[in-house]
Amino acid sequence: MGSAPANGPAAAAEPALLEVTDLVKHYRIRSRQLARSGLSLRAVDGVSFRVGAGETLGLVGESGGGKTTVGLSVLRLVQPSGGTVSFEGRDVLAAGRVELKALRQRMQIVFQDPIGALDPRKSVGDSVAEGLRIQGLAPRAEARRRAVEVLDRVGLTPAQARSLPHELSGGQLQRVGIARALVLDPRLVVCDEPVSALDVSIQAQIINLLLDLQDERGLAYLFIAHDLALVQHISDRVAVMYLGRIVESAPAGELFGSPAHPYTRALLSAVPADHPSAARQRMVLRGEIPSASAPMTGCPFAPRCPDAMAKCSDEAPQFKEISPGRWAACFLND
Amino acid sequence: MTEPLLSVEGLRTHFFVEAGVVKAVDGVSLEIRRGEVVGLVGESGCGKTVTSLSIAGLIEPPGRIVDGSVRFDGTELVGAPERVLNSVRGPRIAMIFQQPRASLDPVMSVGRQISQALRSGTGMDRPARRRRAVELLNRVGISDPDRRVREYPHQLSGGMAQRVMIAIALAGEPDLLIADEPTTALDVTVQAQILELLRELQAANDMAVILVTHDLGVVAEIADRAAVMYAGRIVEECSVSELYDAPLHPYTVGLMESRPAASHSKSRLRVIPGSVPVPLDLPVGCSFAPRCEARSATNLTVCTEQAPQSVSPRDGHRVRCWLHG
Numbered sequence: 001m002g003s004a005p006a007n008g009p010a011a012a013a014e015p016a017l018l019e020v021t022d023l024v025k026h027y028r029i030r031s032r033q034l035a036r037s038g039l040s041l042r043a044v045d046g047v048s049f050r051v052g053a054g055e056t057l058g059l060v061g062e063s064g065g066g067k068t069t070v071g072l073s074v075l076r077l078v079q080p081s082g083g084t085v086s087f088e089g090r091d092v093l094a095a096g097r098v099e100l101k102a103l104r105q106r107m108q109i110v111f112q113d114p115i116g117a118l119d120p121r122k123s124v125g126d127s128v129a130e131g132l133r134i135q136g137l138a139p140r141a142e143a144r145r146r147a148v149e150v151l152d153r154v155g156l157t158p159a160q161a162r163s164l165p166h167e168l169s170g171g172q173l174q175r176v177g178i179a180r181a182l183v184l185d186p187r188l189v190v191c192d193e194p195v196s197a198l199d200v201s202i203q204a205q206i207i208n209l210l211l212d213l214q215d216e217r218g219l220a221y222l223f224i225a226h227d228l229a230l231v232q233h234i235s236d237r238v239a240v241m242y243l244g245r246i247v248e249s250a251p252a253g254e255l256f257g258s259p260a261h262p263y264t265r266a267l268l269s270a271v272p273a274d275h276p277s278a279a280r281q282r283m284v285l286r287g288e289i290p291s292a293s294a295p296m297t298g299c300p301f302a303p304r305c306p307d308a309m310a311k312c313s314d315e316a317p318q319f320k321e322i323s324p325g326r327w328a329a330c331f332l333n334d
Numbered sequence: 335m336t337e338p339l340l341s342v343e344g345l346r347t348h349f350f351v352e353a354g355v356v357k358a359v360d361g362v363s364l365e366i367r368r369g370e371v372v373g374l375v376g377e378s379g380c381g382k383t384v385t386s387l388s389i390a391g392l393i394e395p396p397g398r399i400v401d402g403s404v405r406f407d408g409t410e411l412v413g414a415p416e417r418v419l420n421s422v423r424g425p426r427i428a429m430i431f432q433q434p435r436a437s438l439d440p441v442m443s444v445g446r447q448i449s450q451a452l453r454s455g456t457g458m459d460r461p462a463r464r465r466r467a468v469e470l471l472n473r474v475g476i477s478d479p480d481r482r483v484r485e486y487p488h489q490l491s492g493g494m495a496q497r498v499m500i501a502i503a504l505a506g507e508p509d510l511l512i513a514d515e516p517t518t519a520l521d522v523t524v525q526a527q528i529l530e531l532l533r534e535l536q537a538a539n540d541m542a543v544i545l546v547t548h549d550l551g552v553v554a555e556i557a558d559r560a561a562v563m564y565a566g567r568i569v570e571e572c573s574v575s576e577l578y579d580a581p582l583h584p585y586t587v588g589l590m591e592s593r594p595a596a597s598h599s600k601s602r603l604r605v606i607p608g609s610v611p612v613p614l615d616l617p618v619g620c621s622f623a624p625r626c627e628a629r630s631a632t633n634l635t636v637c638t639e640q641a642p643q644s645v646s647p648r649d650g651h652r653v654r655c656w657l658h659g
Contacts, residue, residue: 062521169609199377199610200548204592204603211602226522229551233594233603252599270526272551274593276574284530285523288491 015089016050017220018074018107018188023047024082025069029293041293043069044080045244048319053187054214056221058235058252060228060267064289065241067224071190074222075109076100087188105135108186112193114177118165124176125151125161128183135184150179154209171202178209190222195230207234228271232256240264243289243300246319250326260328263301299330307332337408338365339509339542340389345402347381347388350395356613358384358397360566363644368509369540373557373574375547375589379610380563382546386512389544390429391419407509425454425506432515434495438487444471444498445483451505470501475531493524500531507539514546529555550593554578562586565611565621568644572651582653584628620656628657 025044044066051057059067072078074085076092085092087103095103111117118127129147132138138146151161154175165173174194181189191210195203211234213219225231231238232252239249240263248261259265266285285304299305302312312331319329347359359381366372374382387393389404391411404411406422431437439447448467452458458466464483471479474497487495496516503511513532517525533556536543545557553560553574560577562570562585570583581587591604608625611617623629623637636656645659646652653659 062523171609200550200589201377201592201606202609204594204605207594208602208605211600228522229594233599236600266523270523272525272529272549273554274551274595275578276554278554284526288493288524289521 017053017055017088018051018222019086020050020070020074020083021048021086022083023070023073023080023085025066025073025078026081041291042244044073046083047241047244047246048083049239049246049249051188051220051222053220054218055237056214056223056235058231058238059222059224059241060226060231060238061241062226062267062289064243064291066244067241068192070241071109071192071222071224074190075104075107077109101135105137105184106186107188107190108181108184109190109192110174110177110181110194112197114173115165117177117180118173120165122164123162124156124165124168124173127165128161128176128179131180131184137184147179147183150183151176153213154179154182155205169202170198171205174198174206175209178206178213182213185217186219188220188222190224192224193226194223196225196227203230210234228256228267229274240267243296245300245329246327247301247330248326248328250328254326260322260326260333261301261330262305262307262332266304266306336367339368339370339407340364340366341403341405342385342389343403343405345385345388345404346400347384347393347397348400349397354614357566357616358613359388360616362402362563362566362568364561364568364571366510366542366544368542369536370559371536371543371545371557373545373547373553373560374563375550375553375560376563377548377589377610379613381566381613382563383514385563386429386514386544386546390427390512391423392429420454424451426508427510427512428503428506428508429512429514430496430499430503430516432518434492434499434519435487435490437499438495440487442486443483444485444487444490447498448483448502448505451502454506456506466505467501470504471498473504473535474498474501475527476501491524492520493527496520496528497531500528500535504535504539508541510542510544511536512544512546515548516545517552518547518549525552532556550577550589562589565616566613567621567654568652569622569655570651570653572648572653576648576651582647582651582658583622583655584626584657585622588625588627620654632657 023044024046027041027043029041047070049057059070061067069078073080080093087107092103125147128151129143132143132146148158148161156172156175195206198206223231223234235252238252238255239246242263248264259268287304298313298315299317302308309331317329317331319327322328322333342362342364345359345362349356349358362385374385376382388399393399399412445464445467448470449463452463452466468479468483471482476482476494476497490498517528520528547553557574560574561568564585570586581590588606592606594603606625611621617624619638619640620642629637634656642654642656644652644654647658
């Protein structure tokens, strides 16, 4: 973790596995009343980060922060409006159809709701094998054999491999979701809230599986979640998003130990206590995350920030390195 | 000792479905004192929501309370006529849910919904109810209540909708609030706001609260006591500090230890093997036995033969486990 690459535009010389620079994704607002206003929803508004081989970058923040859009953009499952995504040195956003297909073999995604990604009429084994066939990596029989192997690795029996999705529990389905990603032997897996729909005891099983697979295969994860304790547990580095921007990024221990951005501080102090005696002085934020379509100048967090100064609502702070490996966008660190 | 506000005895609520009988709640006993906050904790399917709906008299077919008693402030609610239930449910036992917007009427203004809750029993006229609605919105921390009172649920954010639900629940000044996963659908900073509000209102009104949740952190924040449910039964009941520092039931121990801890970054988490049993097909003996590592370590045979009774190895601490009696 000590050698983890810095996160930011002007980071270390060593090429990262994944490098995202100034990523922007705007959605046009289709509502009739608002169409003429020229407003757009800035889901992602200039995001840069790196993920090194075998590393886990946790991406946290509240709903509407843009985390999921970042994850989808990395695989180009949505088409970003601007910026670059570079994976193993190749430009993902400029890739043609054939190259993109090859890239997506090396980077995969696991969703919160695995059942949505599975064909309800196909055995889960066949769904896992399908990826291999689409990629032209294995003939049918071989693909099926490898699917059973991978399913076995994630803890499902050959009999369960023959089940239909509705016959499996939530935890088992998420194992299938992981197997589907894994069967292509990727280097990077985007995990979008992979355990948030699962019960506590099952969450732990899946987290352990992800940690073991990382050890065995040197996988890198972009781990998107709103559960801060979980992200702290699994991540080497953590980036905090607010209204489409990364407001802070740092090695996990430092970010949770001494947060540099007021939003990170608010987020951490809002996490329920891990012990009843930890009755802490809470920093309760006023209001809720505003809509990303509201016109905005200055720091996006300024309206809710307990430390906001006059210039915060006029001028947006730069996202810059405040100490080696630590990045934040806040005037308080100047 | 004074009589508890709520006393649940041997409650069994079963659902009669085509596939058989789902014993969602199968022998729950629980006492709540005035002004006490009790966390009813467990994973999905453990029966915590059905327990709270049974207490509130909100079980509908194919579900039925087949046995047991729910006494609220001296009145038996199981089998009570609708008239009695209506005088209790709402004014004296109020309930809030996980999806506040789904529980609000989409075509009725916020003010009218609060006003309707005030109509039963208060004898207030319409203008008075209107004024009280604005007061209540203000009380639950909604800014600009004079304007908000005219708004409709779709105009509210999730956090605001939950505040409105709480305002409606408070309308009758209830003695007991049942809050079923009240913050689960909310973002963490909004969750902190709502928990703060609940804590403050609970203390100010000396209201008892049953907090139904899967989130042990929320219990640590707000509850005095905890009851841990597994497969339709309360397997452990104790103070929240004992829940954290000295849990007795192997399931509780497993739950507490499977939470990711900050201090052990990137280490494997302790897991409870297997998954929750299907309520149609509960194992003989202790429902947790097939997943219980303490049982496999001690090789107790009684666990798979006979269901353990609730025992009290320590004052104020009850547990259903053969290892403890």
